Amino acid sequence: MNTVLVATTLAIFLTMALALVRALRGPTIYDRIVAVNVFGTKTVLAVALITYVTGHADLIDVALVYALINFIAIVTVLKLVKTRDLAAEGSEDPR
Amino acid sequence: MMAIFIDILSWVLLITGGAFGVIGGIGLLRFPDFYTRLHASGITDTLCAVLIVFGLMLQSGLSLLTLKMVLILLFLLFTTPTATHALARAAVLDGLEPKLADQPQASPSEEEPPSKP
Numbered sequence: 001m002n003t004v005l006v007a008t009t010l011a012i013f014l015t016m017a018l019a020l021v022r023a024l025r026g027p028t029i030y031d032r033i034v035a036v037n038v039f040g041t042k043t044v045l046a047v048a049l050i051t052y053v054t055g056h057a058d059l060i061d062v063a064l065v066y067a068l069i070n071f072i073a074i075v076t077v078l079k080l081v082k083t084r085d086l087a088a089e090g091s092e093d094p095r
Numbered sequence: 096m097m098a099i100f101i102d103i104l105s106w107v108l109l110i111t112g113g114a115f116g117v118i119g120g121i122g123l124l125r126f127p128d129f130y131t132r133l134h135a136s137g138i139t140d141t142l143c144a145v146l147i148v149f150g151l152m153l154q155s156g157l158s159l160l161t162l163k164m165v166l167i168l169l170f171l172l173f174t175t176p177t178a179t180h181a182l183a184r185a186a187v188l189d190g191l192e193p194k195l196a197d198q199p200q201a202s203p204s205e206e207e208p209p210s211k212p
Contacts, residue, residue, distance in 0.1 A: 001102060001154075004105075004106045004109050004110065005109065007109075007110070007113065008109040008110065008112065008113040008147060008150075010113075011112075011113030011114065011116055011117050012113060012116055012147075014116075014117050014120065015116040015117055015119065015120035015139055015143070016120075017120075018117070018120030018121060018123060018124055019120060019123060019139075021124060022123045022124055022132070025124075028129055028186075028191060030129050030182060030185070030186040030189075030191060031129055031132060033182055034123070034129070034132055034133060034136045034182065035123065035136075037136060037140070037175070037178055037179070037182070038119070038120070038123060038136045038139050038140065041139070041140045041144060041171065041175060042116065042139070044144075044167065044171065045116075045143070045144055045147050045148075048147070048148065048151060048164065048167065049147070049151070051160075052151055052154055052155070057158075057159070057160045060160055060163045060164065060167070061163070063167055064163055064166060064167050064170070067167055067170045067171050067174065068170055068174065070174070071170075071174035071175070071177070071178050074178040074181070074182065075178065075181055078181055078182060078185045081185065081189075082185055082188070082189070
């Protein structure tokens with residue numbers, strides 16, 4: 001049973017790697033935010049899978065909390081990109 | 096007998112979930128512009144998450160762990176589409192033009208008809 005769980009975890013890690021590649025390569029800011037969003041959601045799934053692989057049932061709360069925090073992070077970054085007031089000067093996007 | 100059937104079913108769900116995750120990840124890389132990549136990220140976020148969480152829930156049967164997995168699925172299915180919507184809206188408001196197929200790089204002039212339908 002464990003092999004299937006480990007195989008799925010590896011598939012999730014591969015997806016996270018692909019999302020990171022998109023994050024590094026993404027021409028616009030919004031591509032990077034999409035990649036970070038996918039990365040965050042996959043972290044939730046990876047933690048959930050690790051909970052089942054290791055058998056520690058209380059690790060699931062980490063995934064639970066992270067699912068919410070990821071959403072708040074995305075919305076905060078969007079607000080930061082839009083209003084630019086939190087960002088340091090010289091953000092690379094031409095105004 | 097029943098346990099074996101549940102195990103096989105959860106294996107299938109887990110494997111297809113992982114496969115859809117990778118497919119969405121590849122789509123995230125290969126799609127030409129931002130708005131199509133939103134679609135690719137949608138695949139990995141919702142379908143892959145649903146399949147994997149259902150596969151895991153079959154593993155743990157009726158327990159507190161399964162209840163928390165249901166809550167995770169609920170949160171994910173509520174927050175991810177909202178985040179994607181906010182993202183697309185922010186991109187549109189920022190003036191990010193989608194890359195249309197037959198639109199010449201300059202602004203489309205009305206008099207010459209588009210070459211292919």
